Amino acid sequence: MNDAASSLPVVIVGGGFSGAMLAARLAERGQASALIERGDAFGLGVAYSATLDAHRLNVRTERMSALAERPGDFADWLKAHHPDRADPNGFAPRRLYGLYVRARLDSVEAAHPGLIQRANGEAVAVEGQTVALSDGRRIQGRAVVLATGNPAPRNTPTGQNPRILSNPWAPGALDHIQPGDALLILGSGLTMVDVVLGLQAQGWRGAATAVSRRGLTPRAHGQHHDAPAPLPPEALTGVLSARLASARRLAREHGWRQVMEGYRPITAELWRKATAQERARFLRHLRPWWDVHRHRIAPEIAAALDALIAEGRLSVIAGRVAATKASPDAVSLSLRSPRGAPQTLTAQWVIDCTGPGHDVTTTPLTAALIAEGRARLDPLKLGLDLDEAGRVRHADGTPDQDLYVLGPPARAALWETIAVPDIRQRIEALTDVLTA
Known part of the structure; x- marks a missing residue:
């Protein structure tokens, strides 16, 4: 990284978990960032803005650290601040996880003053390495990361009966x-x-x-963490129907939770290696069952x-x-x-309650990128087409060296990119790229 480039921030659009924790990680590596959030709830996003204890995490406390090198960080934070919720095997309220994420962001800001710039506003355009906001401000950077999280559902038209x-x-x-x-x-x-x-x-x-x-x-999760089942080659390669048959056999032998744990760390790799036809078959026939067993x-x-x-x-x-x-x-x-x-x-x-309505063609920020040829849809129209580093591909397939996607919007390229353990891994990889 040359001095001129390093003096400019990485502009991060979206201040939820993905964006906030990327900003924190970049600061710890000496790279400045500008974190743009529509509201003022930096670090929370929709998931961790919850206020009710009935809204729980779907991952055990022991696996929810925001730091890859300190797997017990969240559990330790709970012990210090909310000891009644500090069971590593438990599922803490999401509101407490939001407090933990905000505490981490605040502590990194204090330890690395000036390296995280917070900007309240709505990003409306990405122009080169600059992000334009709806109030007329323009934030110039050395790269742009879209970390916009999960959008609202889109299956029911707005403006209908208020019921x-x-x-x-x-x-x-x-x-x-x-x-x-x-x-x-x-x-x-x-x-x-x-x-x-x-x-x-x-x-x-x-x-x-x-x-x-x-x-x-x-x-439901089991009462304790399930050890991953060993996956034989026939569960990982070959035609999809044969893999499914192998997974079902393994589930009978080891239990379905163990089988899902076996697939969890390699899901993104399997998705990347799958052809468009294999991905389409998975979405058409298996996705509903995958979702309820995986999440x-x-x-x-x-x-x-x-x-x-x-x-x-x-x-x-x-x-x-x-x-x-x-x-x-x-x-x-x-x-x-x-x-x-x-x-x-x-x-x-x-x-x-149909879940996030991912449609980059109707979101102004990404629709404009597609229209100008700086971005394109993936073959199955799940979202923006990305390379393995999370770079947006131009209309001709060339990766954009200055534009990245992180978190749920990267699902077209990575599929499993919504849970904290998966996003944490992507943050580490993207930090390496942005500070190389």
């Missing part, structure tokens, strides 16, 4: 739900779990029906969900929404079921 809640994470989105209201929830994954248990913690006592294409819900919930959260189902307050059904009819007091959904007759369900509210 159709298109983004449960928007401030105040669920405030008008009354204790006895009936709910229809689109999606049965992690967002559904968070919404239902969050409402429960705030006094909601009604009933909810969750609808998803296959009616699958997240599986598990804490045992106590699973127990709370099971209790709601046993009480008849939560039902999970398979189906697709064929039509929606809304009135001032209720919403009706007409469903097509994969097996059985069509049915119509009515409730006071419909909540979109």
Whole structure:
């Protein structure tokens, strides 16, 4: 790195976990950064802005350190600040993890003054190595990293009847739900779990029906960390159907959690090596089952969900929404079921819990990059096409030496890039590139 380049910051768009921890790591290596965050909750993002203890981490405390070289850092922080939550084998509230991330960012800033510049504002354009903000400010850097996190759901159009809640994470989105209201929830994954248990913690006592294409819900972690099962060659190479058969055999022999732990550290490598056709087959046939087994919930959260189902307050059904009819007091959904007759369900509210709506073609910041040829979609249109270092590929496939993607928006290239252990690994690799 020459002196002229090193005097400019790395401009990081997005101040959630990915962006904030990258800024901290760069500062520890002597590289300045400018951290742009739309709000003022630096380090939190959507995931760790949670305020309720019902919203738990989905990874054990012992594996949630923000530092690769200090695996017990989060557990040690809990011992010092929240000893009642310091079980390394437990699943801490996400609000506490947010406090931990902010504490790390603050401590690095104090130890390396001047190397992290915080900027409140909305990034609207990337022009070369400069990021333009909506208020007219322009922040020049030596490289730009897009760490914009998970976007809001996009499956329900905005501006519909106010009883159709298109983004449960928007401030105040669920405030008008009354204790006895009936709910229809689109999606049965992690967002559904968070919404239902969050409402429960705030006094909601009604009933909810969750609808998803296959009616699958997240599986639970075991009571203790599962050792990874040894994966034979036939589980790693060859046609996808043969790999699946091998994985199923291993699950019968060792348990499915052990098999998933075996795949966890090599998932990104397997994804990178897969052809576009193999990736498409995985997405079309296996993804729903992969998601519910890979992205598990804490045992106590699973127990709370099971209790709601046993009480008849939560039902999970398979189906697709064929039509929606809304009135001032209720919403009706007409469903097509994969097996059985069509049915119509009515409730006071419909909540979109289908998960992040990744669409870089409709997000102004990335849509402009695609339009000018500085970026392109990956072949399956999951997101921006990247090289192995996280560099954005131009329309002709050439990697951009000044533009990178980190965290959930990098899923097209890396697939598993949403959990802290995976993002932490990417931060280390990207820090090496940016300070080389």
